[in-house]
Every structure is written in C-alpha cells, then in structure tokens.
C-alpha cells in the first residue's frame with residue numbers, strides 16, 4: 555500500500571517509520587496540507603493520511619476517488635474536517651478514537667494552572683531577574699466547582715484530575731454515563747454554578763457555538779473557560795466580549811475556530827492577519843496553545859500504531875467497527891455497519 559502522508563511534522567515520522575517496518579506500507583511524507591490545491595499529489599497512492607486541519611471536503615473526496623485513492627486514515631480522533639457523507643460508497647475513513655486521553659486531560663489542567671497561577675509570566679519575570687509578585691495572585695482550585703461538558707474518555711479523566719485537586723465536579727453530557735460516578739446536571743445549572751468550565755465534547759452541528767453570548771450570560775462572573783476540544787464549540791466574538799466586560803475571568807484555549815491556517819505553523823516572522831486571534835493573544839488573562847494537547851510520546855506512538863493497524867485491516871478487508879467512521883448514510887433500518895460491521 556502506498557500512503558500519501560499530508561501535513562507532516564518532524565515529530566510524526568519516527569512513530570510511523572517504526573510501525574510500518576515489516577509491513578507492505580510505504581509512506582511518502584508531504585509537508586503540505588491536503589486540500590483542493592494539493593489533492594493531485596495523491597495521484598498514484600492507495601491511501602492518504604491526514605490530520606485535524608487538512609481539508610477533506612466533497613471536492614477533495616471526489617478528486618481523491620478519481621485518482622484511485624480508496625482510504626483516508628485520520629491520525630486523530632475528531633473527524634469534523636471530513637465530509638463523511640461524501641465519502642460513503644467511495645472512500646473508507648478510519649480514525650484513532652483514543653490514543654492518550656490522559657495527554658489531553660493533563661494539558662487542560664496544565665493550562666488551567668498556568669492561567670490561574672501565572673507561571674507563564676513568572677517564568678519570564680525571573681529570567682529577567684524581576685522577582686516582583688505583583689499581578690501574580692491566583693486562587694485555590696481546592697473547594698472550587700468545575701463544570702465538565704462532555705464526559706467521554708477525556709472529560710472523565712479531567713474530572714478525576716480535578717477531584718484530585720479537591721474540586722467539586724459537576725458534569726453535563728447529552729448521553730450521561732450512569733457508571734461514571736459523576737454528578738450530572740443540566741447545562742444551564744452547570745453554567746450557573748461553575749467557577750471553571752472545561753469543554754470535552756465533539757464539534758457537531760448541535761455543539762457548534764454552544765458557548766455563545768447567551769451561555770456566557772448565564773455563567774458566574776470571573777469564570778475560567780478551558781477549551782481543549784474544538785474551537786468551533788465557542789463563539790469567539792462572544793468570548794472576547796465576555797473577557798472585555800470581565801464576565802469571563804480567564805480563558806485557556808488549545809483550539810480556535812479559525813486555527814486552520816495558523817496552528818502548527820511558525821508565523822513569528824509574519825504580521826498575523828487574524829485580528830480576532832491577535833486580540834485574544836493580547837489579553838493578559840488568555841493563554842493560547844497551538845492544538846498541542848495530544849502531544850506526548852505515548853500519544854504519538856499510539857496514533858501511529860492504530861493508524862497502521864487500520865490500514866492493514868483495510869487492506870485485508872477486515873472490519874474495524876471501532877475505528878471506521880460511520881458515514882451517516884441515514885439508512886437507519888438497513889444500516890450495514892450494525893449488521894456487517896462495515897458500512898460498504
């Protein structure tokens with residue numbers, strides 16, 4: 555199998571090279587992203603491997619199909635950048651549902667601790683021999699209420715970490731897990747009570763902008779918002795307004811609605827044209843990381859292992875119901891995945 559690997563970063567290669575050793579998979583690494591302008595690079599390949607900011611819309615999918623590509627291997631969990639309906643019957647799409655939920659949950663806590671205790675500023679100050687503490691006051695997490703929205707793999711681990719800090723955890727999920735031991739409340743109740751709100755649900759039509767002006771209006775003054783999930787969950791303009799009027803005390807953002815053209819790239823020599831992001835980064839109580847919550851050695855190795863396994867199963871024609879995405883063909887009664895473990 556020949557695989558075109560898009561949006562390659564130096565940290566991607568070691569894990570993949572190790573895991574394809576001894577298989578018949580050959581990888582050509584492209585630094586460019588997959589999109590309408592670059593899709594022709596996939597000519598002569600059987601599959602493409604993509605990440606969160608590659609564009610896999612209907613046009614790209616149809617061109618991939620015409621070029622003879624038959625499989626899309628996402629090396630991430632989320633698949634909101636893939637038009638899965640357009641793939642149905644043409645290209646099989648696999649993802650890595652879990653690689654290290656600990657990596658993401660721990661990063662969410664790292665961001666919360668950083669923004670609260672200002673360790674980012676303290677580090678810069680002491681390097682300049684400025685030992686003043688003015689402006690570095692935080693608050694005890696112990697005894698505060700955290701609202702966890704989305705209690706899947708990552709949300710539950712984050713809730714556990716918060717419990718370790720002595721926080722009271724409230725949870726909201728569209729599909730509450732009765733075995734999680736979590737205290738579920740309706741979303742408005744969570745928004746009303748939480749001192750810290752952390753987002754851990756997927757981006758769907760339903761969850762897009764779930765944190766909008768109306769939701770922010772219901773929150774406690776001074777609330778800290780943490781988003782390590784997907785940027786589209788938050789209406790960024792509403793967030794900025796919330797920060798400007800001090801309703802939101804701080805924001806920790808590993809993801810951003812319009813991150814596609816910027817995140818993972820070095821733009822330090824450029825004038826960044828996205829005024830919204832620049833405004834956010836300029837605020838002293840906002841911390842932005844570049845969609846890096848997943849980035850641990852363990853996660854990278856698991857991503858490579860699962861992706862290679864997905865491709866080998868595809869080659870052998872074996873079903874992989876846990877990692878092949880559902881194409882939402884809407885044939886509910888005759889759903890083939892339910893019957894045969896494969897959509898097509």
Ligand code: NAI
Nearest residue numbers: 632704705706707708727728729754755756782783847848
């Ligand atoms: P998961 O599938 O285990 O859990 C998602 C949870 O969200 C489920 O419990 C589900 O019932 C819930 N949910 C679905 N729709 C909802 C709604 N409308 N309202 C409230 N809850 C809803 O997913 P996992 O592994 O915990 O990942 C969560 C998200 O984290 C992913 O969707 C992805 O967007 C993001 N992520 C971010 C990474 C990063 O590097 N920043 C890395 C990996 C994942």
